[in-house]
Amino acid sequence: MGSLGTNDMKSMVERPSLLRFAASRLRRISEGQFSTEVREKATLCLLDWLGAAQVGAPNPLGRKVLEFATLHAGKAEAYVFGADMAMCAETAALTNAILAHSGARDDMHLDSCSHMSSMVVAATLALAQRDHWSGDQLLRGIIGGYEMGALLGTSIRANGTFNTHLRASELIGAFAAAGAVVAATFCNEETTTNALALAVNMACGINEWAWSGGREIFIHNGIASRGKDGFFRALGAGDAAADVFRSWDRESEIGPGILDVQFKPAPVCNFTQTSSAMALKIAQAHGQALTNEVESIRITATAAAIAYPGCDNAGPLETVSQGKLSIQYGVCSSLAFARLDEETLGRVHDSKVASLMHKCALLTTPEYEKSYAIGNQPAKVEVVLRNGAALQEAAPDVPWLNAQQVKARFLQEISPLAPAHAGEKMLERCQMLRGPGIANQIFGI
Numbered sequence: 001m002g003s004l005g006t007n008d009m010k011s012m013v014e015r016p017s018l019l020r021f022a023a024s025r026l027r028r029i030s031e032g033q034f035s036t037e038v039r040e041k042a043t044l045c046l047l048d049w050l051g052a053a054q055v056g057a058p059n060p061l062g063r064k065v066l067e068f069a070t071l072h073a074g075k076a077e078a079y080v081f082g083a084d085m086a087m088c089a090e091t092a093a094l095t096n097a098i099l100a101h102s103g104a105r106d107d108m109h110l111d112s113c114s115h116m117s118s119m120v121v122a123a124t125l126a127l128a129q130r131d132h133w134s135g136d137q138l139l140r141g142i143i144g145g146y147e148m149g150a151l152l153g154t155s156i157r158a159n160g161t162f163n164t165h166l167r168a169s170e171l172i173g174a175f176a177a178a179g180a181v182v183a184a185t186f187c188n189e190e191t192t193t194n195a196l197a198l199a200v201n202m203a204c205g206i207n208e209w210a211w212s213g214g215r216e217i218f219i220h221n222g223i224a225s226r227g228k229d230g231f232f233r234a235l236g237a238g239d240a241a242a243d244v245f246r247s248w249d250r251e252s253e254i255g256p257g258i259l260d261v262q263f264k265p266a267p268v269c270n271f272t273q274t275s276s277a278m279a280l281k282i283a284q285a286h287g288q289a290l291t292n293e294v295e296s297i298r299i300t301a302t303a304a305a306i307a308y309p310g311c312d313n314a315g316p317l318e319t320v321s322q323g324k325l326s327i328q329y330g331v332c333s334s335l336a337f338a339r340l341d342e343e344t345l346g347r348v349h350d351s352k353v354a355s356l357m358h359k360c361a362l363l364t365t366p367e368y369e370k371s372y373a374i375g376n377q378p379a380k381v382e383v384v385l386r387n388g389a390a391l392q393e394a395a396p397d398v399p400w401l402n403a404q405q406v407k408a409r410f411l412q413e414i415s416p417l418a419p420a421h422a423g424e425k426m427l428e429r430c431q432m433l434r435g436p437g438i439a440n441q442i443f444g445i
Helices: 006-014 018-031 036-056 060-070 089-102 114-131 135-156 168-185 189-200 208-212 230-235 239-251 270-286 288-293 303-307 320-325 327-337 351-357 366-373 403-414 422-432 438-442
Strands: 106-108 261-263 294-300 360-363 379-385 390-395
Touching: 018 135, 018 168, 018 189, 018 239, 036 089, 036 114, 036 135, 036 261, 036 403, 036 422, 060 089, 089 114, 114 135, 114 168, 135 168, 135 230, 135 239, 168 189, 230 239, 270 288, 270 303, 270 327, 270 379, 270 390, 288 294, 288 327, 288 379, 294 327, 303 366, 320 327, 327 351, 327 360, 403 422, 422 438
Parallel strands: 294 360
Antiparallel strands: 106 261, 294 379, 379 390
């Protein structure tokens, strides 16, 4: 899926390369008009990213990343969460992407992922501050980045032969970030095609921990094969991937990549969202005191959720990352604390939660498998008390947040960073996104 060389010029006239198709779509995003729905969704993605970056800054990983960033601050060009100084755009983009990744919640259908969105918004916002983009450019960048990430992610999974042990973030993230910059600053098709080729050829993430079942997560960067549809061939995605890639531009208006974004209610693994939310409903309805009376906990989820590495983990837990993956921890910490946030996710050694986790049984049903096959993630939690009473909650899918809930969470998460009423002003600026230099205005600088 690389750019075309001189020997390919003849075939290019007859059948443009896939990257030419991508460049053409990015031109449409850069110059065209969007529906109000697309613009509003892009704004919500920006707001949720800002909140996630703020949440990620105080985390252990966030503190380490900020230490590294201060050693590579460079010119003062862009805001960095958790830092008392602006840094060069490259450092700001890298740092903020990791911080937002650490607190990421938004997810995408079409086989993309929240980690990719962290990269897209971080790169777009850093360059917007450095180069004084207008609000319209910033929005187009976000929309273009999500579009390219969803396009590539959907294509590689088109015929079911893609090896899912490969890490999706690293496969599509650079391509999506490059698409974001192009959508905001489109110059010409040739430059765009070369930029996308460089980005996609730096993508190869091996999800080693999922393959081996080990505790450490190793991500390997590499070079994908280059040439005619080389990226897809390297992944074993087959001809169907190229067909989906080409048909995307013919069959869809601008915006499906970002319109398919859903916002998670909790900063945990996608596979643990529904069960954790159901446990929260039980705890909030009946009180935390019920945890002292629990006899057993039955959790019904999809087979995919139970089988995903790290999700079926009754402990003992050693790290926060393990807690964010564990279905048992998500359910039991929700029951014990009646909330699930960064603070409670850090209590992986809590004895009350640990005792509840050992009372859990994970089950699945054929009905849930049918539901999962069409894109839903159902779950049911049943808490049986010592007196024989059973408390039960179930949902057919993740209770995704709506627009008002995303805005409310943003205000809650940004409040430690901003003085009184500053969060509301940031929200207002993000919703307006008008005029030059808007990215700096968002942060009040």
